[in-house]
Amino acid sequence: MSRPLRIPHPGTPLHLYRHLLREASYLPPLARPFADGQIKDRFRQHQKDDPEGEKTRGRIRQAHHELRVLRAANAGDMTRMRRVLLRAFGRVGRRRRELMAGLLHRDMPTNTEELQKYAAEALDIAAAGREIDWLDAWDLKKLRTFANSQIQAGLVNNPKSDITPAQINPGKSIPTENAWGRPLTPKLARTKLKKLWKTAADKCMPPLPREEWERLGNLVTGAVHDPRLLPPARRPVARSMSGDGPGGRNWDWQSYAIKPVAVVDRPANRQNKLLTGAVDDNTPTGDPQPIECHNYTARTWQRLLASIWRLTATMEKRPDGQSWKIEWGKLEFWPAAASAGDMEFFRDFPEPEKQRKKGKGGT
Template sequence: MSRPLHIPSPQTPLHLYRQLLREASYLPPIARPYIDKQIKTGFRKHQKHDAKDAQRMRQGKHDLRVLRAANLGDLVRMRRVLLRAFGRMGRRRRELMADLLKKPPPTNTEELAKLAANVSSISSGDRDADWLDAWDTEKLRALAKSQMAAGLINTPKPPITVSNIKPEQAVPAENSWGRPLHPKPARTKLKNAWKLVADKCMPPLPREEWQALGDIVEGVVKGRWLPPPRRPLAQPLAPQEPMRRWDWEAYAVKPVAAVDRPANRRNKLLTGAVDDNTPTGDPEPINCHRYTPRLWRRLLGGIWQLTPVMEPHPAGKGWSIAWGKPKFEPAKATKGALEFFSSLPEPAEPPKGGRKRKQS
């Protein structure tokens, strides 16, 4: 079982940046590129000093603790890291949804004329063009139908219902006074309905990344897909005794539970605190798991089931959508279990001719 790492907290942004990249290097190689990109982008974006430096340092230290706890065996936090890495939640999900909702540019004269007629009809009406006009709603509807039919489990978003597939039904024909609904509130209700559908959908991944994830889950990949082992911490040349000081002032002004909360067995992986009050020594953290290839495949398999790949249909109309679905292979019986079936007769072969129909 993993123990918390007693590493000094970073005091400068550069030190924090290095520790974040070091922790990200212990993630699975398939999930590491986006996490590395997010760390580097955030550091370069806020490289200059400003008034919010202290706030960003606190957020960076929190992210570092989460990554470290996930690498040490916290399955809940590791799953959240993987969900963000593969775009099931967080910033990458918004980026993938933005790519999904973009309408493709016209490829011929007929499509260009149709687009110009649509724009002219909007401009000649009583409203201006808005963001819903730029969405590919038919593509979004096809993805929502496929996701509802797939029956996903353990999704970070609420399930899609039948009413979500038809957002037009959310717009009533009349208001509460029995009069025709004004076009402006009708348009607002329609936009809110489409926004709810987009918030519940799981955006598709690129074909190469989706296939690579599926190969790992199905056991096809035999190469280096596991995270590297953690390098040992640097030790001082001369042995030093740890200097422990009892902070009696905290116990005098705060409740005992609040002071001891960082060293709680549920929080030890996140905080790295040491429990000095237990007579038997520093206890082991709970909810800490040892990562094995089988456990990694189970974690990535749960992510793969939430991930589709979406491509235009070969016939030219509609979309071809495939969801990750690991193959079910029952475990083989052991030698000790096979002895209970040794006395059973062999199954009879079915007749070759099949069942004959009765003649009337």
């Protein structure tokens, strides 16, 4: 879209709920299920809360902000659209925490050998004289394997800071003595170990389910050309038969009388127009175009989703049951073929002469 959406401001929580679902329907189909599910879950979770409570008012303010972000993203704000896609594919936000829980979860023993291994770990904890904590429930071997794979992948435009090799081996970073030269107590050493592992986990980009990862990859690489995988065209906004609607605006002279002009005109600023949807009536040449307003095309969506796919991976256990197969989204670069007019510069091109190795007396 070339202009931000101009529709009446939702006045009730139910009206706001419908507006959020409407804006989420214009997201890419791969990202829409998460957005719809989160909107519906949050509304049903707090549907019976006190409408006059302070927490409810705070949630409504946050919902209005999310609605403005979705409108700006659908109107052409690529920075906010990328942020929405990062949340939808679990690179940041709530879904990332859900995917990380699956990555850190330890599998239940399936045979006697694994059960004996679990029992031996429990005996070691009891012998150390400490209680079982949340770090004991993490699959540290699986986390270290995935973190090492992420380091080797070399992610570009990662929303999190990069993982260092030292962070996937935190046991080596714990000192043996404290600041006074005394041996480190077991409780303090355990606290430091948990903190280092938590830091490493916070920087991981958890793997996606195999089916979702392949669908995203097929759309990015062009293996599937399905128009239904792109966002639908926006339906026109309904207009009143009498002509009364958001188009009929009156000059709010009271605001100009009691507030600075810069404050009153701030919502209609070119930098804020995509977020607020305000109209600038004071420009002689008409309402100007907002800044950073892009026209989404199929190629734009492909590049935007490609930047997300490079941050995703899939992780499966190998048949031996001892290791994992990890694949990251990567695009192979193939230079464009030369045109017919430029082929004359590449035809019958002589091979480069081999350079002689210089010896002690060579020239």
